[in-house]
Amino acid sequence: MSRDQQLQQQNVARTVRRVLLGLVLMVGFTIALVPLYDVFCEVTGLNGKTASSAQVVGGAPVDTGRRVEVQFVTRNAPGLPWRLDAMEQTVWVHPGEVALARFAFVNVGQELSSGRAVPSVSPSQGARYFRKMECFCFQEQWLEAGERSEMPLVFQIDPDLPEGVNKLTLAYTLYPQGQAIGGYHEQ
Amino acid sequence: MTSRSLPRPVVQQSASEATAGGAAAGHHAHQPRGLLRWVLTTNHKEIGTLYLLFALLMFFIGGTMALVVRAELFQPGMTFILPEFFNQMTTMHGLIMVFGAIMPAFVGLANWMVPVQIGAPDMALPRLNNFSFWLLPVSFTILLSTLFMEGGGPNFGWTFYAPLSTTYAPPSTSFFILAMHLAGISSILGAINIIATILNLRTPNMRLMDMPLFVWTWLITAFLLIAVMPVLAGVITMMLLDINFGTSFFDAAGGGDPVLFQHLFWFFGHPEVYIMILPAFGIVSAIVPTFARKRLFGYASMVYATASIAILSFVVWAHHMFTVGLPLTAQLFFMYSTMLIAVPTGVKVFNWIATLFRGSISFELPMLFSLAFIVQFTIGGLSGVMLAIAPADFQYHDTYFVVAHFHYVLVPGAVFAILAAAYYWLPKWSGVYPNVKLGLTHFWLSVIGVNLTFFPMHFSGLAGMPRRIPDYALQFADFNLLSSIGGFLFGISQLLFVAVVILCIRGKGEKAPAQAWEGAEGLEWTLPSPAPLHTFDTPPEFVPERDSPSRH
Amino acid sequence: MLQLLYRSCGLLLLLTGPALASAINTSSGWNMPPGVTDISREIYSLHMIIFWICVAIAVVVFGVMFWSLFVYRKSKGAKPAHFHENTTVEVIWTAIPLAILVIMAIPATATLKKIYDASDAEIDILVTGYQWRWHYQYLDQDISFFSNLGTPRSQILGEEDKGDFYLLEVDNPLVLPVGKKVRFLFTSNDVIHAWWVPDLAIKKDTIPGFINESWTIINEPGTYRGQCAELCGQDHAYMPIEVRAVTEEVWLSWLDEQRETAAAEAASGEREWTLAELNERGAGVYTTYCAACHQADGSGMPPAFPALRGNPVMTSAEGRDKHINAVLFGRPGTSMPGYGTTLSVNDLAAVITYERNAWGNDTGDAVQPSEIRALLDR
Ligand code: HEM
């Protein structure tokens, strides 16, 4: 092998190393995208997501000059013999005010089971202003057969909520827990 | 202008023409014969041929599926196949055409032409080259075999949105994921090889800005591949985990988000659509100057336009997601960035036309396909600009209007460019010119067929026909009838292309000289036709002031 | 052949004549429908502006191109010029498209902002996508129902002539008053669907676990048809949308009617039903809600959709609870939805009874509406 060719081989090896490094970086980037997306959603309210753990009460003064309607919607995903009802369909709050809404969970099935309510806020630009101090959606719930349980949602609408938004809908979808997908293969 | 019709100094290549002997070619000396030779080959030309033949085979398999789809859509009603099978056909058609036909065809062209255009003896990593090719037949055998598995093959569209492709997918989905992984690895390895070749194996004195545009566009495409293929691999791995290991990346039940899937997919997907068009730009930029007998207008701006398209393609992905409920600011951002990407695309078209302007134009087969490319691709680009207008996209999205758009850029666009490349370089590959009569028939039937198929789709889409449906309202019947007739015409006329290729392979036809086309520039035309198996074992002479496409 | 001839005539008519009498939307048959809301008209005019701009660009670009091809033919002895760059023209043809796009972006931005302002709506409707039907819930009126494909299967299979609104008709349309701001909330029970009504210019994805929103004010009474626009599985083509826009009085009386029907249903749920009654009603419910997957003859489409005929859950006494549970609450991670909150107890009891007696399942088992009521109200 001539010197030129040797040099060329070294250069090729260097290029390959660099491209592989780039490749590894992109793989890392892809993996990082998942948590980044969640953080991004929480910060911006993208896709109507709210924080997944309790937030502290915001200190801004209550804006008594403005009222916002908060509407609750509940839904059951397939597979959980529970009922979830919002005890109030809507509540009116002043931005900054700490408010409470109650939800009733009933297990109408024949055995102990667990479920989790997944929240979603619309319009999504309102999601980041929806602060939750206490919510059953932060963890999964267990109910005995026939058990009924009332659970509170303590929340606050941030006074920074954009002017145009005067109604927020919070939807809870109740999902069974501990079920892997592909469950239908088991008959 | 230094005319290329002047014979240039013939490059030394006695060593390469001998099958055995010569130090440089020594490692090729004991080549196996027959089938095994093709299996084990590390020669860039043979691997290029394998890629091209594989792509052609996939083009026909995917095309047959498209015709099954068009047959069902020939008239309203459930007439021919069941909806479930229809979904498998549309999905497989898309996957095979994208990953099995168009991408491998471009890789095949790169394998053949990049080394000879930069004066290199082979690709930088010949054994890796062999491996990346053979991954493809394995991948697509697996993919096709899913059709025969219990529950059928993939039925969730080539964009495989979760949760239709996870929780609700057929059991064969894990095999689909495996197949996509293999195809992805093949693309990545191919891209590494191409980058290493272009950056290191150029003949002395050839700077980057002296490279033919086909090489430039492929260099940029290869970087796009390196950047986005890992994202595709990541997203299908997450699907695999969701399906088999109980994670919930894309499942709201476990705290995941189906929309995350779409963000990841399109972060890959939009650059992917440019992966399928940039090399086509390179091809057309080679052919148009040849037959206009005039140098490419704006070489530098072509390179910059290609690079800016590639960079912008990373920040437009959510234009595929205008209806998922993005916040207003995101909607505006992606609308503006998508509109912006049309500008460098326009620059390219203007440059080609400026090349034609005051040229000396003749209409050989490669030129015909390239001119048709320019017109038809521009139609697709213009409908792309319409789609970029987010409020209007609420009406266009997921209708046949979108189907018309992307088929215009991909079939009369990318596929026509590939056909143009084949007609352009077949004399170099085989030593004979493609049969003109067959070629002309092929060209005109293809142009008529492709436009008859896809132009009416603009109308059915605007009038309200959603895509991916096996049955439709009576009001869409006429347009669908036309599309089906056009589809069969286009499909069947591709058999003529096979005839052209077979004639060339068997050496039937007018013998081509080294300089096969009068106005052609580039190192490939200094090689005899057909190009010998080993070329440029000693680097050819390259004088930028005389040979560079960017010379003054 | 004759059909072909007929079709080509139809096409000519389509391209030359006005909209057909049985138009499915306000489209001319080959262009975007202008629709019946202020937003839809704005979108239509945006579409037409950008369309004509594109046509103009195409005419100029292709004009220059074909003119060059014609004039500078080699066969005519054209000699090539030698220029190959020119910074001025390159700057110009970058700047002009940029300017056109900026001009386009201004009205597009304005329209988009309006579309995003759903404030002060008077009626809220929750639209839920199911494989393969829509469910509508009037959130403040306590009314909800499924909306299923209305086209009979015989038309789809070609055993009968297809009607004017083939595949675009439903059993229970969404009825809305004109002139009132309606806010839609969208979600899905299973996979992603998209709710699209061209005349309202609304297309929004319905995403399981998430909600989206959109709004409309319909200007003119009429029937507006649409379809699911996101691939959602096998029967994606068979889940149309029908919106009936009526005056406010008509709407109010329609609401009363709905409430009365619901009350009557509830009342008849108290009494004892005969096996024959249940089976008869159950057959209808089965065809509408179950047959797409489990097939009319109960044979299913394994592995995705299990067979019900001869299924031990349906044929044995031990399976009874499991059977009822599956129909009421669905099966997690599968296409099997729970109907407990969406169908009436009468429908539920009837369809369960039917499944336990049809296709040779023959258990003779009658499941009473009152039994279902008791289960759901626990
Ligand atoms: C001027 C440049 C272009 C613009 C502005 C543009 C814009 C768009 C937009 C906005 C969409 C989304 C439409 C929708 O789903 O509602 C789209 C779809 C698509 N475009 Fe383009 N496009 C351009 C060029 C291209 C090129 C060059 C290609 C490929 C060679 C391409 C391939 C596609 C494909 C495959 C889809 C549809 C993917 C799917 O949903 O299956 N586009 N384009």
Ligand SMILES: [Cu+2]
């Ligand atoms: Cu895109």
Ligand SMILES: [Cu+2]
């Ligand atoms: Cu659908």
